[in-house]
Amino acid sequence: MPLGLAPAPSAAITAAGLILRRRTPRGDRWLLLRGSRNHEWGFPKGHQDRGESPTCTATRECAEECGIALIAIDGAPLEVNYLLASGRSKRVLYYPATTASERVALSDEHSDWAWLSAQAVLAHLPHTNVKLMFRAYLHGLEEGR
Numbered sequence: 001m002p003l004g005l006a007p008a009p010s011a012a013i014t015a016a017g018l019i020l021r022r023r024t025p026r027g028d029r030w031l032l033l034r035g036s037r038n039h040e041w042g043f044p045k046g047h048q049d050r051g052e053s054p055t056c057t058a059t060r061e062c063a064e065e066c067g068i069a070l071i072a073i074d075g076a077p078l079e080v081n082y083l084l085a086s087g088r089s090k091r092v093l094y095y096p097a098t099t100a101s102e103r104v105a106l107s108d109e110h111s112d113w114a115w116l117s118a119q120a121v122l123a124h125l126p127h128t129n130v131k132l133m134f135r136a137y138l139h140g141l142e143e144g145r
Contacts, residue, residue, distance in 0.1 A: 012081070012089035016057035017045025018097045019078070019137055020071065022115055029115035031104070032124055033065060036111045041124040044068075045092055054093045062097075066113060067105030071097045075140070078133045096137060 020031040020043065032041045046061035048054060055073060063069040077093035084090050104113045116124065118138055125131045 012091045014048045014091050015045050016048055016054040016093045017043045018058050018062050019043055019094050020062065021098050022102060027117065029117060030121050032114055032116055032121060033110040034112035036109055040126045043094060055095060058095045065107050065109060068099055068101045070101055071099045073097050078137055080129050080133050082129055094133060
């Protein structure tokens with residue numbers, strides 16, 4: 001179910017990313033990246049290339065942005081829609097995924113990274129619509145246990 005501020009018309013910009021989870025002895029941790037330009041924390045994501053499937057976009061962007069290529073997609077994507085400053089709609093599909101890799105190798109697009117608990121993820125995410133999406137994801141995890 002789409003979450004966000006605006007419907008996603010067919011002319012929307014499409015992006016895809018991962019809600020990347022790593023299991024640790026201290027509990028599950030999720031990867032957030034801090035943008036070099038806007039200094040905001042978020043999940044690995046990027047624009048979809050022509051002819052590319054959303055899952056390919058999500059895994060490619062994760063490998064490019066943080067160097068993690070060994071992942072498993074864990075379910076259907078959660079969708080966030082919003083309006084850009086230009087007035088265009090943007091649609092982002094976030095795929096739940098897991099990795100055993102702890103090592104992160106940042107691209108120039110990001111200045112920092114962290115593996116965080118669910119509560120810390122919610123504290124770091126700056127946008128309400130992405131927080132709502134992550135809460136929906138967490139609710140789905142709880143129901144699946």
